[in-house]
Amino acid sequence: xxxxxxxxxxxxxxxxxxxxxxxxxxxxxxxxxxxxxxxxxxxxxxxxxxxxxxxxxxxxxxxxxxxxxxxxxxxxxxxx
Numbered sequence: 858x859x860x861x862x863x864x865x866x867x868x869x870x871x872x873x874x875x876x877x878x879x880x881x882x883x884x885x886x887x888x889x890x891x892x893x894x895x896x897x898x899x900x901x902x903x904x905x906x907x908x909x910x911x912x913x914x915x916x917x918x919x920x921x922x923x924x925x926x927x928x929x930x931x932x933x934x935x936x937x
Contacts (some may be wrong), residue, residue, distance in 0.1 A: 858890045872915075874931055882924045 865873050866888055875888045877900070882889060892898070902917050922930060 858893070860888050860890065868931075876924075876927070878924055880924075882927060 860873065860875055867873055873888060875890060876882050877890045877892060879892050879894075881891075904914055907914055
């Protein structure tokens, strides 16, 4: 399972929201990854041949939230 620039759905500000959940969060958003039943694991982010200096590469921000709060936290999720 992965998200890459070839099929990621971008938000209006150019960012990408990746939803990792045990079940489909049922929000109209393309970047959902399933846990495949796992309760633990490792996630990694990598940039292959970025066209910008290291100092300006994006730094992922992660949060654990209840799926029912997604539309409140990210109002543009419902607009996708």
